Amino acid sequence: MKTIIKLCFSLAFSFVLFFTCHLTTLAQQQVLDKIIARVDDYIILQSDLELYFEELVEDGRLPRTPQAKCQLLQSMVVNKMLLAKAEIDSVTVSDQLIEVETEQRIDALLQGRSPKVLEELYGKSFEDLKRELQQSLKEERIAQTMRSKITEGIGITPAEVKRYFKRLPKDSIPIIPTEFEVAQIVRVLPLKEEERQRVKEQLETIRKRIVEDGEAFEKLAKIYGQDGTRDFGGDLGWQRRGNLVPEFEAVVFRLKPGEVSRVFETPFGFHIVKLEERRGDEFRCRHILIIPDWSKVEKEQEYRFLDSLRRVIQVDSLTFEKAAIQFSQDKGVQSLNTAANGGYFMSRKGAYRIPDKELDAYLYRVLDTMKVGTISKPMEYRMPDGKRALRIIYFKAKYPAHFASLETDFDRIAEMALEEKKNKVLNEWFLKAKDELYIHVAPEYRGCQIFGAE
Template structure:
């Protein structure tokens, strides 16, 4: 769906589809100099249905209203001189483009698929990204002070028909404290020497890309000959970026160290603040002694927690090496709700099979595992709670209901803002949407 949205946003459609789009598309609303196309409404409508929204007969009207509010925010931002910095737009655009490249397989495949260079694609996407960021900034400004009280949460919950309350599957709360073994100097030296030997082979005529395919321990780029695609300043870790940007196209770096391991880097191309490089990554392996030291550390920390000398949450914030979970007291968080109680089907299967053998309230002994980037690590798991399948209720689901009530209140505020602000801009809506009654059937 994201790829489809990307294609529609910058006109990446086949000639037949392009002709069809020309024939059926039309402007259905205007807000000052900003327009809403019929395809915008239809595309968003399909996305909402795919995300589980139900059409009560009024969904397309809701879609159009949301699009109108967004366009009005853009128009009002122009009046109020609300802007986003070019650097922030470029960074966001580069990240999104890299996502699409990763999904399709390579920059070359993306360019071949759409018959446009990466710079052309970014040029066509830049306006949309900037507008999205301005709308987000306006929304955050308008709703910054919105809060809901416990009484409002209760009122919101009681307004939901009993037969419409959601049913939640089994949910669990699981936390972790992670320890990365301290890699010894000897292991680091082995990794450096391996890369130095590869560098000599490249200097003597062997192909960088082929050696990367064979030896690099970066699974994402190794199969592409180490090609990392295009990135902007600030996207890579400083050690890597600093070394890459000191090179001229075609030059190769000495062995450099980053938090990911040791690299050989070859700069392929550079255009302004954007650059494309290849690398060969070798990660120093932890020795058995290194792993045992980490295990002893976690064993001691577990004993302190079990003795109630420190809470698990505090220990995770102070001592865990995992940046993603330590800020939440070690707990895995459901990204859709931003709370730590998660459906069991959303839990990492490796974690699930461990807690399936544990009792609620227990903390596991240190367990060896591999991180997403392939590092050896150890962790202890805390099985805090388990909630049986149930229909939504205030006692067990207060945070979820709070989030829903807050979202509804913000949406009401945005609708009120639309009503109070619309007189400041020119708005017109195609008669085909008269039944939506968005402007009380008045045409401006």
């Protein structure tokens, strides 16, 4: 069961991420639904298991085998056990925290689109989608809190780490993949003035047709809008202060209901916006977004700036990290936000060392032509939002693949030892808890031998 418990916590606590994937998959297919497992009042549906399993297989986190599906089902049962025991033990989480997290997840789902887009895509009202996500988040946070409570105060000593590593069979010593430390400084290339003027004049003409000629904002948004709200007449639905980029909200909160703004710019492009309603810090508006042609940019000035900055760093007048914080424009909305890290790319675990598999193919090829410790010349780069940019790359370090050792990987081995220690405590907890809870698994899954199933 130790292996199962380890899998349970590597998968069960990514269930909120699955919720988003689950919504996307629901928009593509329907699964015949029924209850396949129950822990007290908590249920697991066939669709939950099937869709979650497909997402994890496609992500490469599970093989497509019956055994893997059984392990996943047990991880989901474990999650429900934690919830059931948390209810008994009166373990709760802050409703305010869940509300904030829900809003953040909703923003990520919307990606600037109208809530009506999601309603049409998923066949549910926006409020129902929000309520389901909120419940999923709440359950996951409660389960995490319960797990923390069970393992509270558990630590690891250097002696325990050494003993753990010493008893590992040779074929179980993990291989640490090739890793890199890489940083960048990015400069977004400014639009040519004639392209900027072209877009602004187009929007000014549209605004004149609305304000002076009386044409409907909604009609023109459907004709000229260039984002996901186009099909809904530019309707962004009800939004709360802080949901949208500051440049957009600064304009909205200066408008009166029914008023149409002047042309303004955000990181997405150029807009005009019409305020429909406002209730305190909440508002509903329509907008028309025109995205400029980002191939029409000025390159020479930013190239000279980056090349000069590179030379300054090379003679040790300024560190790359300080230069990135001060000058890199890879920050904020629709960016990798490397500037905040001193220019460094971060791994999925939030570490500065990035496994080779997590590097994008182009960056990997660039590093293959560089020597450790060097800084590249300015090279063209496409930002996540499509804008053209230039960047310089700092290849700080490369760590070849190797078998883990106490000398070079003590912290990682300590994490593994601590996880094993916590899993032992959790294993004892589950063995006791399963006798205090009602656990039922559908007959067709009896072969999975879910612990304590009836």
